[in-house]
Amino acid sequence: MSKEKTIFEYEPNPIEKNIEFAFQKLIFSVTASANYNCYKETENEWKDILKIINKWLNIYVNTKNLSKINPKEFNIIQEKLFELDSKYLQESSLYAEDAYEWIIQLKILLEKNIKTLKLQIIK
Numbered sequence: 001m002s003k004e005k006t007i008f009e010y011e012p013n014p015i016e017k018n019i020e021f022a023f024q025k026l027i028f029s030v031t032a033s034a035n036y037n038c039y040k041e042t043e044n045e046w047k048d049i050l051k052i053i054n055k056w057l058n059i060y061v062n063t064k065n066l067s068k069i070n071p072k073e074f075n076i077i078q079e080k081l082f083e084l085d086s087k088y089l090q091e092s093s094l095y096a097e098d099a100y101e102w103i104i105q106l107k108i109l110l111e112k113n114i115k116t117l118k119l120q121i122i123k
Contacts, residue, residue, distance in 0.1 A: 019066065022106045023057050029099035033084070038092045042084060049099075052077055066106075066113040074110065078103050 030053060033039050034046035052073065059068045078100075085093055085100040 016064065019060065019106075019109050022102055022109060023053075023060070026099060026102035026106055027053060027057070029095050029102055030081075033095040033099055036092075036095055039084075039088065039096070042087070045080065045084065049077055049080060066110045069110060071110075074107065078107060 027050070030046055030050045034043055034050055039046065056069045056074075060066060081096070081100045081103050085096040088096045
């Protein structure tokens with residue numbers, strides 16, 4: 001039985017495999033955070049963030065285009081994840097840190113997607 005290893009490949013243009021992998025990691029981290037006993041006091045914040053990320057996932061799976069995600073909303077969620085990661089840094093930032101790291105990876109893919117679309121329009 002072969003074990004398939006999923007990896008994140010750095011490409012000049014975002015590829016579907018990377019985008020889906022980033023969403024999987026981000027959603028897992030935020031879901032785990034919403035249910036982690038150490039983060040109980042911020043459970044509702046995590047759940048609100050998860051709703052928004054699921055909305056983004058809905059946009060992506062139906063359009064295959066990250067640029068349809070509202071950039072202001074994205075930045076707000078990134079800031080909230082940074083704040084939550086900072087809050088739990090001293091205690092147990094296990095899931096909070098992962099969530100913040102994966103929102104950054106998703107942002108890189110979003111920015112590359114927008115840049116690629118702009119280049120296609122110019123051509």
